[in-house]
Amino acid sequence: MVHGHVLKMGFLSSMFVVNTLLDFYAKCGGNLGFVWKMFDKLLERDVVSFNTMIRTYMNYGEIDSAIKLFESMPERNLVTWNTVVSGLVKCGNMELANKVFESMPQRNSVSWNAMISGYIKLGDLKSAKDVFDEMPERSVVSWTTMVSGYAMAGDIESARRIFNHMPVKTVVSWNAMVSGCVNSHMFDEALSVFHHMLIDGKCKPDQTTLISALSACTHLNSHDHGKWIESHIRKNKIELSLPLGNALIDMYAKCGDLENAKIIFQKMSKKCIITWTTMISGLAVNGHSREALKLFDSMCLEGIEPDDVIFIAVLSACTHGGLVEEGEIIFHQMVHKFGIEPRIEHYGCMVDILGRAGRIEEAMRFIKTMNLEPNAVIWATLLSACRIRRNKNSLESSLIIEKILEQEPNNHSYLKLITNLRSSVGQRLDEVDFRLANRNQGTDKVPGCSSIQVGESVHEFVAKDTSHPQRGEVYRALRSLNKHMMIT
Numbered sequence: 001m002v003h004g005h006v007l008k009m010g011f012l013s014s015m016f017v018v019n020t021l022l023d024f025y026a027k028c029g030g031n032l033g034f035v036w037k038m039f040d041k042l043l044e045r046d047v048v049s050f051n052t053m054i055r056t057y058m059n060y061g062e063i064d065s066a067i068k069l070f071e072s073m074p075e076r077n078l079v080t081w082n083t084v085v086s087g088l089v090k091c092g093n094m095e096l097a098n099k100v101f102e103s104m105p106q107r108n109s110v111s112w113n114a115m116i117s118g119y120i121k122l123g124d125l126k127s128a129k130d131v132f133d134e135m136p137e138r139s140v141v142s143w144t145t146m147v148s149g150y151a152m153a154g155d156i157e158s159a160r161r162i163f164n165h166m167p168v169k170t171v172v173s174w175n176a177m178v179s180g181c182v183n184s185h186m187f188d189e190a191l192s193v194f195h196h197m198l199i200d201g202k203c204k205p206d207q208t209t210l211i212s213a214l215s216a217c218t219h220l221n222s223h224d225h226g227k228w229i230e231s232h233i234r235k236n237k238i239e240l241s242l243p244l245g246n247a248l249i250d251m252y253a254k255c256g257d258l259e260n261a262k263i264i265f266q267k268m269s270k271k272c273i274i275t276w277t278t279m280i281s282g283l284a285v286n287g288h289s290r291e292a293l294k295l296f297d298s299m300c301l302e303g304i305e306p307d308d309v310i311f312i313a314v315l316s317a318c319t320h321g322g323l324v325e326e327g328e329i330i331f332h333q334m335v336h337k338f339g340i341e342p343r344i345e346h347y348g349c350m351v352d353i354l355g356r357a358g359r360i361e362e363a364m365r366f367i368k369t370m371n372l373e374p375n376a377v378i379w380a381t382l383l384s385a386c387r388i389r390r391n392k393n394s395l396e397s398s399l400i401i402e403k404i405l406e407q408e409p410n411n412h413s414y415l416k417l418i419t420n421l422r423s424s425v426g427q428r429l430d431e432v433d434f435r436l437a438n439r440n441q442g443t444d445k446v447p448g449c450s451s452i453q454v455g456e457s458v459h460e461f462v463a464k465d466t467s468h469p470q471r472g473e474v475y476r477a478l479r480s481l482n483k484h485m486m487i488t
Contacts, residue, residue, distance in 0.1 A: 047077050054080070058087025063096075082110045089118035094127075109139045116142060120149035125158075140166070144173045151180020156189065171203045179212040182219075190216040191225060204236075207244050214247040223255040230260075240267060246274050253282025273307055281313040289321025293330075308340050315349035319356065327353040344372055351378055355385025376407040380414050387420060 050073050057066035070076075070084050081104045088097035101107070101115055112135050119128035132138070132146050143166045150159035163169075163177050174197045181190035194213040197205060205213070210229060217226035230248055233240070240248075245268045252261035265271075265279045276299045283292035296314050300306065306314075311334045318327035331350055334340045347370050354363035363382055367374050383400045404414050 047073070047075055047080060051077075051080050051083050055083050055087065058083070058090065061091060063088065063091055063093065067096075078106060078108060078111075081105075082108070082114065085111055086114045089114050089121075092118075092122065094118050094122060094124070109137070109142065113139070113141050113145060116145050116149075120145065120152070123153065125149055125153055125155070140168050140170055140173065143167075144170065144176055147173060148176040148180070151176055151183070154184045156181060156184050156186055169200075169203060171206050171209065174203055175206070175208045175212065178209055178216075182212050182215050185219070187216040187219045191220070191222070205232075207238070207241055210238070211243055211247045214244075214251045218247075218251045218254050221255055223252075223257060226251040226255060227257075227260070230264075240264075242268070242270060242272050242275065246272075246278050249275065249278045249282065253278065253286065256286060258282065258286050258288065271304075273304065273310060276304065277310040277313050280310065280317065284313060284317035284320050287320060289317040289323055292317035293323070293326060296330075306334075306338060306340075308334075308343055308346070311340065312343075312345045312349065315346060315353070319349055319352045322353075322356060324353055324357045324359070342371065344375060344378070347372065347374070348378055348381055352381050352385070355382050358385075360386060374403070376404050376411065376414060379403045379407070380417060383417055387417065 050069065054066045054069055057063075057069065066084065066087060070080065073080065081100065084100050085097050085104075088094075088100065097115065097118055101111065104111060112131060115131045116128045119125070119131065128146065128149055132142060135142060143162065147159050147163045147166075150156070150162065159177060159180055163173065166173060174193070177193050178190050178197070181187070181193060191213060194205070194209065194216075197203060197209070210233065213229055214226060217223075217229065226248075232238075233244070233248075238244070245264055248264045249261045252258070252264065261279065261282050265275065268275060276295070280292045280295050280299075283289070283295065293314065296306075296310070296317075299310075311330065314330055315327055318324070318330065327350060331342070331346065334346065335342060347367075350366060351363050354360075354366060360382070363385070367378060367382070379400050383404065386400065401418050404411075404418065408414055
């Protein structure tokens with residue numbers, strides 16, 4: 001309609017109107033052929049027309065056509081060069097992007113930042129750092145891009161070094177550092193960066209900052225830190241968005257504070273499937289299985305369509321509560337009422353439910369009906385149930401053990417489970433057990449890890465760790481406790 005008015009009013013002679021119309025079709029999903037046809041029919045073209053057409057080619061992945069048009073241009077401006085460089089970076093062609101970049105008569109921060117982000121996207125941090133070091137002037141975007149790149153690669157030390165040298169930091173810079181620490185499982189460090197941000201006071205935490213900090217609290221099981229963040233949200237009247245509300249529910253539930261998790265859940269004016277899943281999962285892991293099922297029923301009554309993930313949470317609630325019949329009904333509903341194809345996790349929950357109830361033979365029959373090949377986790381779940389129930393059916397146990405050894409012959413946990421089962425049913429060590437024991441040698445065991453919050457700090461302890469700065473006091477206290485236990 002607008003195009004028709006342009007024709008009727010005779011505005012095709014205006015380069016501004018023509019370029020705006022061309023840009024409209026290019027950005028609003030117009031057919032590439034149609035955009036080119038319109039460009040080709042232009043009686044007059046300027047550098048803006050060429051830039052729009054080059055960008056359109058790049059967006060459609062037509063690199064050769066874009067370069068050909070670029071080379072045919074009577075004149076180019078800085079936007080032209082940046083459009084080509086950015087387009088090539090977006091397509092992942094860093095070799096050609098670098099050639100164009102090196103040929104540029106002049107560059108600005110957009111040119112430099114495009115190259116840095118392109119190398120980071122490919123994981124080439126060395127080249128990104130080389131470009132960064134060559135920059136005559138670095139913008140806050142350049143610094144932040146480097147921090148984010150190192151953080152995404154898990155090199156928190158380098159990220160921190162760049163971050164500490166930043167002349168100016170924005171909330172995006174702080175977020176890159178906090179989220180980078182969380183993604184690298186350095187949760188204590190993430191909270192430390194968050195606290196420094198608050199002390200610095202130049203940037204206020206936004207939703208992204210708070211969600212990352214809450215994630216760190218959740219992993220550390222640091223209820224006090226999490227509760228303080230919630231009070232900060234209230235005091236500063238920060239909007240309780242869906243992602244932030246979900247993060248708070250998850251933190252409280254995983255720290256065992258269901259009361260506050262429920263309060264946040266009720267406060268949320270809008271709830272998505274993740275909100276319901278988080279709350280149901282929180283109820284399940286804290287032993288409120290029937291309440292979790294009631295909440296699921298409430299969700300369905302509100303007309304919210306369940307997905308495959310929420311069914312894992314609901315079936316887990318049945319597992320924790322020993323609700324066999326309810327689990328079977330929910331699994332049947334999932335498949336036949338909602339048409340969801342079971343994943344290996346759904347099958348695993350059902351095997352666990354039946355196994356914990358001592359219905360080993362039924363669990364075996366269920367495994368045979370699976371549409372997927374049962375993995376080692378499924379068989380180990382069943383074997384664990386055999387051990388708990390002291391199942392003496394050696395044929396069943398032998399079959400399960402055989403399946404586990406076929407799939408994961410060197411898994412330390414599974415080998416330990418097998419030897420423990422045999423001990424629990426009074427089977428003596430045989431040749432296979434010695435073979436398992438030999439396999440056990442040289443298998444790296446994942447060390448146990450625990451954490452405790454003391455005041456404002458969260459201390460992590462790993463089995464046989466000697467790196468804690470107060471290890472002397474810790475081991476003295478342990479020896480003292482051991483003596484008391486022996487006396488008692």
